[in-house]
Amino acid sequence: MHDGETEPIPRVTDRHRHPTDRDEPDEPPAKVGHGHGHTPSPPASRRVRVVLAALLVPFALAAVVGTVLLFPFGGDADAKEPAGTPVDGVVTAVRTGPCSGDVQVGDQPGGADCLVVTVRMTDGAAPNQEIRTVVPLEPSTPRFAVDDEVVLAYGGGNPTDGGSYQLVDFQRDIPLALLAGLFAIVVLVLGRWQGLKALVALGLSFAVLALFVLPAIVAGENPLLVAVFGAGLIMFAVLYLTHGLTARTSTAVLGTMVSLALIGVLGALWAAFAKLTGLDDDTATLVGLLNNPIDTRGLLLAGVVIGALGVLDDVTVTQTSAVWELRAANPTLSRLELYTSALRIGRDHVASAVNTLVMAYAGAALPLLLYSSISGVGLGNILGSQVIAQEIVRTLVGSIGLVAAVPITTFLAATVATTEPAPVGRGARLSRGSPRTA
Numbered sequence: 314m315h316d317g318e319t320e321p322i323p324r325v326t327d328r329h330r331h332p333t334d335r336d337e338p339d340e341p342p343a344k345v346g347h348g349h350g351h352t353p354s355p356p357a358s359r360r361v362r363v364v365l366a367a368l369l370v371p372f373a374l375a376a377v378v379g380t381v382l383l384f385p386f387g388g389d390a391d392a393k394e395p396a397g398t399p400v401d402g403v404v405t406a407v408r409t410g411p412c413s414g415d416v417q418v419g420d421q422p423g424g425a426d427c428l429v430v431t432v433r434m435t436d437g438a439a440p441n442q443e444i445r446t447v448v449p450l451e452p453s454t455p456r457f458a459v460d461d462e463v464v465l466a467y468g469g470g471n472p473t474d475g476g477s478y479q480l481v482d483f484q485r486d487i488p489l490a491l492l493a494g495l496f497a498i499v500v501l502v503l504g505r506w507q508g509l510k511a512l513v514a515l516g517l518s519f520a521v522l523a524l525f526v527l528p529a530i531v532a533g534e535n536p537l538l539v540a541v542f543g544a545g546l547i548m549f550a551v552l553y554l555t556h557g558l559t560a561r562t563s564t565a566v567l568g569t570m571v572s573l574a575l576i577g578v579l580g581a582l583w584a585a586f587a588k589l590t591g592l593d594d595d596t597a598t599l600v601g602l603l604n605n606p607i608d609t610r611g612l613l614l615a616g617v618v619i620g621a622l623g624v625l626d627d628v629t630v631t632q633t634s635a636v637w638e639l640r641a642a643n644p645t646l647s648r649l650e651l652y653t654s655a656l657r658i659g660r661d662h663v664a665s666a667v668n669t670l671v672m673a674y675a676g677a678a679l680p681l682l683l684y685s686s687i688s689g690v691g692l693g694n695i696l697g698s699q700v701i702a703q704e705i706v707r708t709l710v711g712s713i714g715l716v717a718a719v720p721i722t723t724f725l726a727a728t729v730a731t732t733e734p735a736p737v738g739r740g741a742r743l744s745r746g747s748p749r750t751a
Contacts, residue, residue: 361732365563369549372570376545380525383539385532397466400437401484404430404461412447426450430457430480432465438472445475455483507555514551521546526619530612533605537577540615544573544622556630561637564729568629568722573622576714580617583706584610593700613703621711628666628715629722632659636726652727659719667712 412427428448434440446465448454457463462484470477500508526543530536548569556562584591591613592600600607636655639646646654688695695701 358732361560361729365560365567365729368567369563369570372545373549376542376549379538379542380546383529383534383542384525385528385534387532397468397479397481398437399481400434400465400467400478402432402434402463402465404457404459404463405433405443406431407457407459409450410447412449428454428457430463432463432478432480434465437465437467442473444473444478446478446480447475448480510555514554517550517554518547521550522619526615530607530615531603531605533603533607536608536611536615537581537618540618541577544618545570547622548573548626552626552630560729561633561726562630564726565626565629565633565722568633568718568725569622569625571721571725572625572629572714572718573618575717576621576625576710577614577618579713580614580706580710583710584614584703587702587706589613589703589706590699591703593703613707617707617710620707621714624666624669624711624715625718628659628662628718631662632719632722633726635659636723636730640730646731648727648731651731652723655723655727656720659723663716663719666715671708671712 408429409426410429428450429445430448431443431445433443444465448457457480463480464482464484465478466481467478497512500512502508504511521543525546526539529539529543548566552562552566552569556565583589589610591609591611596609596612600609632655635658636651639651639654696705
């Protein structure tokens with residue numbers, strides 16, 4: 314080195330840094346960090362908070378007002394009495410015997426064997442009384458055994474006469490309660506405080522469905538409007554309760570809302586274009602029980618909106634978190650670089666999420682698919698039938714909204730994240746002289 318010349322100082326990495334070395338004088342403070350643990354992003358700027366509030370508060374208020382206007386304050390649903398009153402019982406004896414009365418199998422009047430089940434009732438009009446009920450022995454008949462806890466349907470008449478009852482199902486309260494408890498334990502053990510918030514949010518979702526969505530539809534309100542307002546309540550309550558009142562959560566809410574609106578519009582267009590009525594067997598039974606008219610196509614669209622909401626929450630929250638984590642790892646990423654990097658993550662996520670959505674619908678409709686496959690009609694007729702076609706529309710419309718949620722949410726998150734102050738923390742060591750992370 315010659316006199317009067319200054320040799321450039323080589324950049325050093327953490328591996329070669331001497332304990333007495335210091336950062337360069339012109340190193341910005343925001344790019345200094347130790348890279349240990351998780352450093353939360355700084356609070357959103359006032360400008361970001363104002364913009365997000367201006368976008369979301371009107372829709373939150375609309376969800377609340379719409380719920381109040383559509384809420385069925387009239388009391389009980391206006392519906393016909395069900396075919397039978399449920400009565401719990403325990404099987405005490407099972408044997409095969411001749412069918413009697415009108416209970417016959419096939420074309421053999423009176424000569425075919427049936428299942429004669431003796432049940433001791435544990436509630437209802439005649440508790441602790443035993444009755445005998447006859448069940449045809451067919452391939453679809455459940456196999457009952459002694460000590461099985463069952464449900465009878467009491468149709469009126471003499472409460473001690475077996476002819477007044479029909480054996481309809483098994484009791485499943487205890488298995489379902491144990492499974493729910495196991496689920497809660499797993500969520501709490503792995504999620505801890507976040508898991509507790511998730512369970513509370515799940516309870517709120519069920520409360521909105523049970524206390525508002527279902528009663529409002531039964532009362533005769535438009536099913537699609539009810540589903541939209543109900544989904545809005547669930548979206549705002551669940552996301553903010555689970556993930557906190559932050560700019561990150563608000564961005565996920567905004568992405569979910571836009572994607573859900575897209576699903577609703579596409580669902581309405583394709584339901585009309587394909588002339589879907591929504592009248593499957595279950596819906597026809599519901600229409601027969603209700604005294605109020607019900608829009609069955611709207612009921613189909615309501616199912617599309619509510620069914621897509623849970624999957625959308627997963628995608629939008631994941632994409633928003635990916636953008637914020639990339640921003641924290643490398644604060645120098647531009648908005649476009651942040652968007653493209655997070656979008657690459659989203660492509661992997663959406664590929665698996667779409668498959669999950671399709672498999673979920675296929676699994677639920679598996680008996681119907683099996684029946685269609687052996688019906689002997691052509692594939693086109695099977696796919697074009699009302700029951701199958703509405704599941705196809707439900708699946709594909711939900712999948713389109715799911716795919717669209719990735720670029721929509723990623724763009725919104727990249728815009729908000731790059732508007733906020735650059736986070737100080739673990740990503741500082743990447744801000745200079747190190748390759749950017751995709």
